[in-house]
Amino acid sequence: MNSRKVRIIAAREYFSAVRSKSFIGSLVLLPLLMSGGIIAQKVGQKIGDTSTYHVAVMDCTPGESLYGTIADAVRKHNDRDIRDDSGRQVRGKFVLEPVAPIDWRDSAALDNERLSLSDRVRGGHLLAFVEIGPDVLSPAKSGGGDATAIRYSTNRPTYQDFLSLLQRVLPAAVIEKRIANSGAEYQKLREFLRSPSVTECGLAESNNGSIKYQSQSGQIVNLAIPIVMIMLIFIVTLIGTSPIAGNVVEEKQLRIAEVLLGSVTPFELMIGKLLGGVGVSLTLAAIFFGGAYYIAHSFGMTRYVPGESIAWFFLFTVLGTFIYGSMFAAAGAACSTIKEVQSFIMPVMLFIALPMFVLGPVLQNPSGTLAMALSFFPLSAPTIMVMRLTIPPGVPAWQPILAAAAALAATVLFVWAAGRIFRVGILMQGKGANYASALRWIFRG
Amino acid sequence: MHAIELENVTKTFGAHIAVAGLSMQVPAGSIYGFIGPNGSGKTTTLRMIMHIIHADRGRIAVLGEQASAAANDRVGYLPEERGLYRQMKVIDLLRFFSQLKGHTTAHGEINRWLERMQLSEWADRKVEALSKGMSQKVQFIATVIARPQLLLLDEPFSGLDPINAELVREILLELVRAGTTVLFSTHDMLAAETLCDSIMMIYKGHKVLDGTLRQIQQEHGRDVLRVRLEWPAGSDRQLHDLPGVAKVTDLGNLQEIGLASGVDRQRILQLLMQRGNVEHFEITRPSLRDIFLQIAGGGES
Secondary structure (H helix, E strand, O other): OOOHHHHHHHHHHHHHHHOHHHHHHHHHHHHHHHHHHHHHHHHHHHOOOEEEEEEEEEEEHHHHHOOHHHHHHHHHHHHHOOOOOOOOOOOOOOEEEEEEOOOOOHHHHHHHHHHHHHHHHOOOOEEEEEEEEEOOOOHHHHOOOOOEEEEEEHHHHHHHHHHHHHHHHHHHHHHHHOOOOOOOHHHHHHHHHEEEEEEEOOOOEEEOOEEEEHHHHHHHHHHHHHHHHHHHHHHHHHHHHHHHHHHHHHHHHOHHHHHHHHOOOHHHHHHHHHHHHHHHHHHHHHHHHHHHHHHHHHHOOOOHHHHHHHHHHHHHHHHHHHHHHHHHHHHHHHHOOHHHHHHHHHHHHHHHHHHHHHHHHHHOOOHHHHHHHHHHHOOOOOHHHHHOOOOOOOOOOOOHHHHHHHHHHHHHHHHHHHHHHHHHOOOOOOOOOHHHHHHHHHHHO | EEEEEEEEEEEEEOOHHHHHHEEEEEEEEOOOEEEOOOOOHHHHHHHHHOOOOOOEEEEEOOOOOOOOOOOOOHHHEEEOOOOOOOOEHHHHHHHHHHOOOOOOOHHHHHHHHHHHHOHHHOOOOHHHHHHHHHHHHHHHHHHOOOOOOEEEEEOOOOOOOOHHHHHHHHHHHHHHHOEEEEEOOOOHHHHHHHOOOOOEEEEOOOEEEEEEEEHHHHHOOOOEEEEEEOOOOOOOOOOOOOOOOOEEEOOOOOEEEEEOOOOHHHHHHHHHHHHHHHEOOOOOOOOOOHHHHHHHHHHOO
């Protein structure tokens, strides 16, 4: 292999990628997308909700004893909770409409009332209606059923503010009234009923002789960093490698491939493309990782990212780029159109994206069987191992070494197989190859 | 010294035999024409010479090197199916191809080539802005800019207008005078006749012609007469019945008469004078086009 030619191909691929609009766009868009949730939330809060929501309440308890509790909560909500610091309304205002209680045993009347209220909800006059059963305060006596329940009916189930308000105030008020009705002294009982809190705390650590405790925010950071790391390595390797397939197809379609093969071998051409992809991935990794590290440094959080995990991050970025890139190069050579590439690469993409589907289980149990297996499976090793490295308490040193060795062996195998496919496919025109042809090219040439 | 030597080279694709036991020698410093109908194996042969595909059997030596692709940096290759990176600037593209051949081309040299091909003002423009003809010329420059010792050109004149075709022809002759060997495939028989020192024709994977134009004409051609007669009134204007005439082709103003071997041309002239007033009588050699059609059309092997 002629390393000079490989370098020239790699340099062309690299500079054409980093000067492309899509690369520059990804530099701006990706951080925006990653922080999109936070920004959207902030913007949503800024825009606010100035609506007024009408809710009908039919309290069938004796003396309509719970209506007042809801009315008090609504008054407090409207007075205190709907405005931001500048006094601007940012949350919806509630207006209660009392509905005269009806005889719960008259099921026809009850049905008619519910239909009438439902029609008003459907007509947009009401957000919801609430029914408080007549036996809510004495459930044992009635033996349960509708009469002991509080019903909330709406056609806007995603709007949760009023339901939350009810869930916050009604259960406690009901229990208080039940106890009061039984003759017990509620104030005394309330002391016994108060639940103890269970709080997440950091570990103690010795700092120049004095003992300090990790802050609770550290625990959250410990959860966030692995997620950020896996997202980063996933994104930078894909951005570095996925264009390779399209570029190879373009070289075939525009008949550039044979011009190049007059000067370089197919293998040199493919390795040059892979190295160009590695360069793109590392550039992105350096920019994003550098930016993320700078932000972490500004907030004094760099101690949550172990130094060796940074080195592993860049090493696995290189290995991941080679593994994924060789598959994209082979797919590009085997196919004749971008559409064919998309179908051809789909099963492989599922394997590449697999770690994203198992984030939860791996975070929950980073030393479990699933996490271990995926750490040594070549297609997921780069992403999962980088993630596990940053989940406290980390992994034994042999594991990233073994994972890297497995990924390296897979890299050699994948590049060899892709080179075989590339050699045959690069000059093929017309209909693209299927998996059987690709396998035949690998083993028989 | 031969720039290219092929010895009994065979290449098959599945059941299809693309090239069958082909042997050829291209003398160094010559222009060698490679003709044949579509699908006869020309491009496959050129790809094998470039080691882009490998022969199943036989020996290929290029500039004295037999090792795979060893001589490639000294060979300029212009494939038939050719394209360029559309997003690259013309000047960057030429530098890229020059570097791939291990040649560090100076800015001035690239500019000289662009000027020669009347593309100077396009140097800093992207390839996508060029017309098809301009792209063809840039491709030609990219092939020759690294000063190769051997040029393999697959249909170098296709897509060029007569002015640019003439320009490319001039440059090829200059390169040959400077010592470069040129092997090109073409369907343009006139270009092959006028430009090439030697010509080879391949048909269905087999070599059917090889030699100088004169040798080919002597070996494969029969004498051809081109005549124009002023026919007397009421004449049937037929020449087929003349003794020794194998074929008559009506060219409009002229009649082309193919003679069987050994026929006395003076005797034919006398017979023609008896038929009418002979205005034009020319003894010619068969053109390469005629020989090509005779072989490819008649299925000779």
